[in-house]
Amino acid sequence: MMASSDAQHDSDDGMDAFMDKFKTQRYKNALSEDNWEEEFDKVPMFMKTAPEEFDGISHPELSCLQAIIHDEDRTPEEKAVSLKDEGNYFFKEKNYKKAVMAYTGGITQKCEDQELHTVLLTNRAAAHFHLGNIRSALNDATAARKIKPDHLKAIIRGAQCCMKLRSFAEAIQWCDEGLKVHPRDNKLLELRVTADKHKRAAERDVRKAKAKDKKLWVEKEKLLAAIQDRGIKLLQPVKPRKRSSDSEDEGEGSSEAISQLSLDGLSSREVTGAQVFMDEQGSLHWPVFFLYPEHQQSDFISAFCENSCFIDHLVTMFGEEFPPWDTDRKYHPKNLLLYFEDEQTETLYQVNTEMSLLKVLQHKRYFVQAGTPSFIILVNGSGFWKKFVTGKKMIGL
Incomplete structure (x- = not known):
């Protein structure tokens, strides 16, 4: 028993010595106060943003996580949901190009969940819209409405796209169709008012332009008539003059x-x-x-x-x-x-x-x-x- 007690005592003394040494010496591989956030961001589990250049070799841990997300054993619906979430993450980070890629991946899964498919199309329309791909955004909003005609976000996005394209009559049509099923939606009501205002302004500009063109045409005809009445002859600079004889007949040329x-x-x-x-x-x-x-x-x-x-x-x-x-x-x-x-x-x-x-x-x-x-x-x-x-x-x- 005495030997065992002595051994325990020696062990305690060794631990005490180790702890004393641990307190006085810094761990060489520890994270510093200056770089711990940077180092954490290199760990896939804690990354705030995905690497700009991701080839699957420079970040093997991230590749493993991606493999889990896109596991071939998962159903198309599960894959589509994961890709939707991934797209939503990139969208919040304002990385709209990667968001489009993620949503596209979800759409290509062709899952039977039509609600999910509609959301993916609508979300991709939003990402395209922020990238300035207005035609692509409108196409996605239109495709989403074909699946679910009363989908509010798709309707709003479609109207916004038409506004950007200055197709104000079409924007009004989107709003009117949306207000039939969402009569009190403030966003649609505001878009409807704005579209109608721009449509009226555009029509007014067209009328003014036509009136101006007509006035210029009348003035031009009057001017040309005055020149012709005086017997003055005009030649276009782009057409070379034809070589003629030395005849000075009044009608020549x-x-x-x-x-x-x-x-x-x-x-x-x-x-x-x-x-x-x-x-x-x-x-x-x-x-x-x-x-x-x-x-x-x-x-x-x-x-x-x-x-x-x-x-x-x-x-x-x-x-x-x-x-x-x-x-x-x-x-x-x-x-x-x-x-x-x-x-x-x-x-x-x-x-x-x-x-x-x-x-x-x-x-x-x-x-x-x-x-x-x-x-x-x-x-x-x-x-x-x-x-x-x-x-x-x-x-x-």
Whole structure:
């Protein structure tokens, strides 16, 4: 008995010594205050979120848990429920892509529980909706209603999808059908009011747009009629002019030009925003280009009244000071010659600067390109002028 007592005493002394040592030394593999949450999150049982990259090899423990969830021995209904719960978890975490995958997995189980199948479709519609896949969300909501026509969440989601797609009449239809079975549902009532408001606004916008288009069309027809009555010929810039003979018959080229009287033919070829218009007195105002080929420069007049003379604009532009590119100080109104070129006949027509714009535009060989008349300005007697006119047929107006 004494030996046994001594052995027990030695054992107690050893335990006391071990406990004293345990108190004074830290466990090397223990979790620290700084990393215990991070380490816990690595354990599948305690994970708050699933790993972004999960291949079944880097997380074998998680693979085991997944195998339990998707055990082939379980019924389709049990698998679908597990996948639904998994999808709900991802949805709460706002990981909508994984939620869609989970719900899709549950749907593919094709379980006989129609209520469960409806929930899976509705939940997947919600996940698609948050991902911006509105058409897919609407398809799922529609499929859910085919199984259970009075399913409230499916009806609400379908109406919301139609709102997003700006199909307001269809959204109202979803709400009306839902209110037949859920007449006091506040969400459906609110959606119905909002959809109707947007539908009315959209219809009003359509009416305004049609009225505006009609007004523009009337103005366009009036403008084109005024241009045609004046005998002014328009050409589309996208269609190259056909090579013609040197004949200056009044009708030559006119039929093609008149047939192209359209809004496109009135658009400025430059990004100027200017276009011919008619004032209250019935006069036309044209955007006009003056080209200075000697210096590769140009001037743009946004509203040249058809009744104004060229000399009036030339005096305004060159009467008081010379442009900075005219280093030789040659561009004075009295030195300038004005031309338009008939590219079809390779003929230069010299314009009397005392003539009005209308008089020139009515010339039988003048064709307005892209709604913007253009004219060439040269210095009389200059070396460039002599070179420019060499080899070209010259006709004065």
